[in-house]
Amino acid sequence: MLLLLAATAHAGFLGGVAFVPPGVGALSLADSEGFSGTLASEWDGWLTPPLTAHAGWAGPRMALLADFGVMESISESAAAEVHTFNVGGVRLGGDWRGYLWPRTPGKVNAWGTAGIFGVIPNAAETDTGWTSAEQDEADKDSAARRAQVGGLGALAGVGAEYLLADAEGKPAVAIGARWVLRGFGGLDVEESQTDFSMRLYSEAALLLEFTR
DSSP states (O other): OHHHHHHHHTOEEEEEEEEOOOTTHHHHHHHTTOSOSSSOSTTSSSSSOSEEEEEEEEOSSEEEEEEEEEEEEEEEEESSSEEEEEEEEEEEEEEEEEESSOOOTTSEEEEEEEEEEEEEEEEEEEETTOOHHHHHHHHHHHHHHHHHHOEEEEEEEEEEEEEEEOTTSOEEEEEEEEEEEEEEEEEEEOSSOEEEEEEEEEEEEEEEEEEO
16 A cells, blocks of 8 residues: 555556457357347447546556446336336446556556456336336346346456657657456346356457656
């Protein structure tokens, strides 16, 4: 903890984007019916599109970064009764980087990284014309959708950057790449049993970052 405080005491802003080409993975998910059907899970492509953003603080040898994603689908119909349906998720992540050498413009640097991320789900369905039994059944379906969306994950990997300076010689732009191994899992808790599912996969990304 003291090392983190010391690193951030002399830190500056670091933010950028990561580009991960979708490849044939999305097609294979579709063919194997791997999408959740909610549009809001880790695998459906809205919370983790090919281009994602991150921001945080970087010192000479360490960086702390955060990323954020949100997806919400809402529909409402009104006739004799009012029917409302929504499902979505908020994705929060935090990464640590440890640079092999002090970050110096005009040089290539390598770094290791580790992080955690999770998806906070929400889902609800109501209808003013439903009986209590019908609403209870809809609540169970909503709980199942939340179980499909929510989960926790972790990552670890390596990366490299080339740091460019501005006209004053200060660090300004970093061009790099990253390779990580990700794992993401969730629980589906029911009355008779609890199901756990997990996916482990590697990911490579191109990075464009700005620092000051």
